[in-house]
Amino acid sequence: MSKELPDDEYWMQQALLLAQKAEAQGEVPVGAVVVRQGRIIGEGWNQVISLNDPSAHAEVLALRAAAKNENNYRLPGSELFVTIEPCTMCFGTLVHARIQRVVYGAKEPRAGMLDSNVQISELDIYNHKLQWQGGILEQACSDVISQFFRKKREP
Numbered sequence: 099m100s101k102e103l104p105d106d107e108y109w110m111q112q113a114l115l116l117a118q119k120a121e122a123q124g125e126v127p128v129g130a131v132v133v134r135q136g137r138i139i140g141e142g143w144n145q146v147i148s149l150n151d152p153s154a155h156a157e158v159l160a161l162r163a164a165a166k167n168e169n170n171y172r173l174p175g176s177e178l179f180v181t182i183e184p185c186t187m188c189f190g191t192l193v194h195a196r197i198q199r200v201v202y203g204a205k206e207p208r209a210g211m212l213d214s215n216v217q218i219s220e221l222d223i224y225n226h227k228l229q230w231q232g233g234i235l236e237q238a239c240s241d242v243i244s245q246f247f248r249k250k251r252e253p
């Protein structure tokens with residue numbers, strides 16, 4: 099087993115806790131943390147409805163918080179952990195922030211841009227290459243989403 103695995107799962111667990119915050123607000127439960135040198139420098143959870151903001155995805159809010167904390171719009175050497183595979187907007191923001199590595203939990207079959215639909219980071223259109231990995235605590239991350247939508251469908 100690779101030495102990194104327990105760490106990745108630990109940070110994903112933190113992202114899952116934030117997904118629960120989103121759920122408590124009636125938002126689609128997605129959570130994200132930005133980690134640098136073994137500590138969280140930014141947290142975010144999906145708040146598009148609460149903030150009336152179509153860009154308020156977990157990843158974007160976590161990046162905004164981290165950038166503010168670091169007093170730098172770029173976050174080199176940082177990793178972002180998110181419970182669900184990022185969309186195009188979030189991928190773009192991750193590139194702008196110069197995030198080193200992105201780790202996601204469950205795939206997003208419709209809008210996922212790292213692996214599910216397009217391997218966007220493989221396209222030669224960005225001047226920053228980021229590493230990525232999926233499938234960390236995949237089942238737990240996917241359960242949070244499917245339970246949310248199941249409950250929504252109940253009368």
Ligand SMILES: [Zn+2]
Pocket residue numbers: 155157184185186187188189
């Ligand atoms: Zn997004």
